[in-house]
Amino acid sequence: MSAGPSVEAWEVFARQDASIPIRHVGTVDASNLDDATVFAYTLYEEWKWTDMFIVRRSDIEQVVRPA
Numbered sequence: 608m609s610a611g612p613s614v615e616a617w618e619v620f621a622r623q624d625a626s627i628p629i630r631h632v633g634t635v636d637a638s639n640l641d642d643a644t645v646f647a648y649t650l651y652e653e654w655k656w657t658d659m660f661i662v663r664r665s666d667i668e669q670v671v672r673p674a
Contacts, residue, residue: 611638612638612639613638614636614638615637615638615663615665616634616663616664616665617634617635617637617643617647617661617662617663617664618631618634618661618662618664619631619632619634619647619651619659619660619661620632620659620660620661621654621656621658621660622656622657622658623654625657632651632654635647635650635661640663643661647659
């Protein structure tokens with residue numbers, strides 16, 4: 608029996624107005640981009656966002672590292 612698709616963490620960023628900086632609003636777990644999009648929209652729909660972005664956590668690159 609094979610395992611299903613692996614579930615990954617996706618970070619959700621959004622803003623409520625174009626004049627407001629984008630901020631991290633939460634995380635969803637999903638196995639693909641389509642599911643992550645639906646989960647993010649559904650979970651965070653209580654606010655009226657002008658922009659919402661998701662990025663797979665493993666795709667985030669750390670720019671500054673602790674010494």
